[in-house]
Amino acid sequence: MTDTIQPPGYTRQQTVAVLVGSSIMLTMSMGMRQSWGLFSAPITQDLGVSVADFMLAIAIQNLVWGATQPIVGAYADKFGSRWVAVLGTLLYAAGIGVTMAATGTLMLIIGLGFMIGIAMSCTALMLAMAASARAVSASRRTFVLGIISAMGSVGSFIAAPLAEGLISSQGWLIAMVAFIGLCVVMLPAAYFVGSGDRAAAEISRTSTAPDADLSLKQALVDASQHSGYVITAVAFFVCGLQLIFIAMHLPNYIALCGLAPWLGAAALGTIGAFNAIGCYLLGWLGGKYPKNLVLGAVYVLRSVFIVMYFLVPATPATTLIFAAIMGILWLGIAPVVTGFIAQIFGLKYVATLTGIAFFFHQVGSFIGVWGAGLILDSFGSYDRAWQIAVLIGLAAGVAQMFANDKPAPKLPEPSPA
Structure with a gap:
């Protein structure tokens, strides 16, 4: 790490604390989030609910996460990230506890759906990306955010094998207890995410940047009128649909193909590693x-x-190769999206605007996880699900390539970041 990585107003220690805290928090929160698909078979069998019922809880989790992210982001923009992240971590553990006590679909929706969904908006990618974006210089921002985002993938490499091993040997409830342990590890990291809160507030108070006097209302108006931002948000919807379909349904697809249960955890771990x-x-x-x-x-x-x-035909070899390729194309877009939005609108409302884009991502996740479950229950296969994911993915990719990347009128042309 060089001396140029921290921006004016931050000390080296503050920047390091924010980045390390964000990395560990993402490792735990995203690792658990990407492992819920491993719980599908044992929970549905134990509680007597359908796959669609379980996936509805996961779908609601993603929708609540997206719906609350702009609100959480606006709060963090104004008051800082520390207590948002700490309270979110505690809520994460509480949501796991409610899920462990579930006797049917309703409690799954409350614990796994609503509680963990809100917790994710406080502890996952968008908040960590926003806090980290402020703590690094513009010239290093996208690169450093890529490294921070990578820690979210390392989490699945830890959490997925841990969950699969405990589910196979001790049952899904013990695996949930282990996840509460990961929340304990996440708690001090969440505290350090807010190490730059005072510095960010002072920079905002004394700033002479072009966005210094920009109001939240004007930022929202500018965003709604910027075609590049609108296209990015809609394309992010497609991203959410594709990723959640793979993360939540790939283990079940592998089981339907008659392959060994360990392959599902191995695939998720491979996604995390790559x-x-x-x-x-x-x-x-x-x-x-x-x-x-x-x-x-x-x-x-x-x-x-x-x-x-x-x-x-699905085989262990094709599955692991596919997982490796998907891993390379997985969460790495989050820092690029954050950098793209900061390039257009500046940093003042970056958590709010990325949060709104992320809401579209999570609407896609809701449709992807629940819709694929409904398609499976209705047709007995995932064929229609992956075909839809492919068609809209191609359309989103082409549209994104032609999206306007010019800064909003009040901002100067960006330097490389």
């Missing part, structure tokens, strides 16, 4: 090339490889 590479790679690409082109290429490539995987 996503670390993808976050680093896409963060570098987003700093070197136009971000709209990088994002569009990711959406198109994902769609192409989804077609290739589902058209051939």
Whole structure:
């Protein structure tokens, strides 16, 4: 880490604390989030609910996460990230506890759906990206955010094998207890995410930047009228649909193909491992090339490889190769989206505006996870689900490539970031 990584107004120690705290928080929160698909079979069998019922709880989790993210982001923009992240961590553990006590679909929806959904908006990508974006200089922003985002993928490499091993040997309830343990690890990290809150507030108070006097209302109006932002938000919807379909339904698809249960956890772990590479790679690409082109290429490539995987018979080899490729194209777009929005609108309302875009992402996640479950229950296969994911993915990728990347009228042309 060089001396130029921190922006004016931040000390080196504050920047390091924010980045380390964000990394560990993402490792835990996103690792657990991407492992819920492993609980589908044991919970549905134990509680006597359908796959669609379980996936409805996950779908509501994603929708609540998206719906509350702009509100949480606006609060963090105004008052700081520390207590948002700390309270979100406590709510995460409480939601797991309610899920453990579930006897049917309703309690699954409350615990796994609403409570963890709100907790995710306080502890996951968008809040960590916003806090980290403020703590690094513009010239290093997208690259550093790529490294932070990679830690979210490392979490699945930890959480998925942990959950699968405990589910197989001790049952899903013990696996949930282990996840509460991950929340304990996450708690001090959440506290350190807010290490730059005072510095950010002072910078905002004394700033002479072009966005210093911009009101939230005007920022929202500008965003709604900027075609590049609108296209990015809509394309993010497609991103959410594709990723949640793979994360939540791939283990079940593997089981339907008659493959060993361990392969589902291995696939999720492989996604996590290669996503670390993808976050680093896409963060570098987003700093070197136009971000709209990088994002569009990711959406198109994902769609192409989804077609290739589902058209051939599933085997351990094809599944792990597919997981590795998806990992490279996974969460690495988050820092690129954050950098793209900061490039257009500046940093003052970056948590709010990325939160709104993320709401579209989570609406896509809601449709992807629940809709695929309904398609499976109705047709007995995932064929229609992946076909829809591919078609809209290709359309989103092309649109994103041609999206306007010029800054809002009050901002100067961006320097490379």
